[in-house]
Amino acid sequence: MKKTSESKKELLELYYKMLLIRRFEEKAGQLYGMGHIGGFCHLYIGQEAVVVGIDSVKENGDQNITSYRDHGHMLACGMDPKMVMAELTGRFTGYSKGKGGSMHMFSKSEGFYGGHGIVGAQVPIGAGIAFANKYKKTSNVCFTYFGEGAANQGQVYEAFNMASLWKLPVVFVIENNQYAMGTSMVRASSTEEMFARGLAFNIPGKAVNGMNVLDVAKEAANAADHCRAGKGPFILEMKTYRYRGHSMSDPAKYRTREEVQKVREEKDPIDMLRSMLIEKHKISEKQFKATDAEIKSIVTEASDFALNSPEPDIEELWTDVYAG
């Protein structure tokens, strides 16, 4: 089992990644407002601890796959912020040459299998990637993310059944941010215990404080360990919260400003880790400022790179329809 550690260096890395995602997403929101990003754009702000915690326990060759709220997942697994931003702005230098956009990005080299626009579709696909791990007799695990809204899709349970039946190495990560678009979980789900959704298929599950990156890392390590031991899938329900609307065009009238503000003030994953770094490891304000500056420059560079990149050549319309 890969140990989760709370060494200063590792905590700083977690902090760095979470802050990178947040600043990147803020910039994406800004570029959307300026008309540089089109279509749908689903921001990950508030949920950063989930992907960063899980990514910290991944081993070489492990894969991840998620829905359309995917920018955080890409940055966490090491994809280049410049190329992600270029894709968001529909440029040829983006991960999909500008043909995928916010919801459809991939990086085989980083084990990122998308970026899927159909709610729940990534769940059997993730089980299939785990199936391939088993078929090829590797010890890799596929982390398959979906929201509590997608957890009501039928194909999720078809995937649960096969994953358990065939003991596939897949960790199902339910990112429960409490709202499926504008519908709160209690208005859409007959039960609120998402971690228990696999019980009928004999899949163990656990609810985790998804706002605490260390809790996330610890439980992700246990779940991956379970999979690598050949015991089949595991469900992690990450209790989290998104600060922004479902997408950029969502005015979020279905919840109060106070509700959002309360979470930001009391449970913010980045603030929480920052406090710990100050208390336990005596990180100075100066050090935090240096990190902020570094991240700001990365995000600015990504934005400049994107906006200065060309759109795809019109001939690209006809390429990649079929693989050679």
Place this chain on the structure above:
Amino acid sequence: MKSEILMPSLSPTMEEGSLAKWYVSPGDKVKPGDIIADIETDKALMEYESIEEGTIVELIVKEGTENIKVNSLIAVIETEGAEEINIRKADDIKKIEPISIDNNEEFLSEEGKADSVDTTLEGNERRNDKISENPVVNELTVREAINSAIAEEMRLDEDVFLMGEEVGEYQGAYKVSQGLLEEFGSERVIDTPITEHGFTGLAVGAAFTGIRPIVEFMTFNFAMQALDQIINSAAKTNYMSGGQINCPIVFRGPNGAAARVAAQHSQDFASLYASIPGLKVVQPFSAEDAKGLLKSAIRDNNPVIFLENEILYGKSFPVNIDTEQIIPIGKAKTISTGQDVTIISYGIGMMHTLEADKKLKELGISAEIVDLRTIRPIDFDAIIESVKKTNRCVTVEESFPVCSIGSYIGSQIMIRAFDYLDAPVLNCTGKDVPMPYAENLEKAALITPDEIVFSVKQVLYKD
């Protein structure tokens, strides 16, 4: 009273079967539910139970007899108290002794077949000898062709595997995967739960990593449950990923009308899939094409929809089984050359077309017949070349008429060869109705050779 025991029909498309084993002998008493025989079809071996209580008087066909038509007499039972229900009288039955039906056409419903079927044991041996001594042509059924294509590709590439409902232990709902589990094991021949959407998505995910699933749909009607994964995931990811993640997968299984299974189980989806960029769509007719095209499909780096047909599975075609022939996707085949009209068809439409061609020949009409084989991409070069020669065209397919393959071909011919046309292009299709169950209505809903002949006469302005 003596009653007849007839050869049962055990599936919608069964026309004949074999009597694999008798469990009773003359003089045995049987009750309803007692197993009296094993009947083998080309799809399955099934136990046949008595529905009567009585005493077996006589076994009309011998164990091991093949090609027994449905509803032909196989045994006689003496029942007590039952009403006389037999059609043929005991006297007639006596005439067919000894137990051989080779001279009794009455009991083989299709004329012309009777004299070729010798049901005596000696006859069987003679027949077998004849086949082994004289390999006139290597004949293969479409079913065997598909089976051998899968087996050969699985032998060549360990990344190729088969998954679907009943493909393994059951040996295939239509026996297409017969023997594959034994050869390749359960890690590569995978029985799935009945969960089309789920296992299709799972297979697509596996294909994204570079391994090569062959997904069998028990029929393509059930693939409707999986359409999202086929169209939104399999077909689009190569494009959406800028060419990073392709999906080398084959979706295959029977498509189109079977027989008497009504609207939800009888439809041709060729045009539906053909409209989706990112998919390739293949619908072969002959065994050789089925084999060669399936091998191409398995080796292709893209999702290929491979549309088979239940009625064609049992049809035999000459095939060169010594070569592992590959037939490229996207190439039509000119089956016969002619001067007066081009008939374009594919899949089971070819069967009706060839039947129609016999009648056209009697009428002195020389048709050029083009089997498309691949529906996406369509081989327009072959079509246009032929139409420029004949100046007339009729398309034949089993699918619905609206947005059919034929309507698209018609528009393309108009665009590419307008000046060569001497008549409008006519489309022969299935009727624009859900498939009815009743035998006469089903027949009326399907394309017929007579309709093809009628359309050809129309484009030739003949009465």
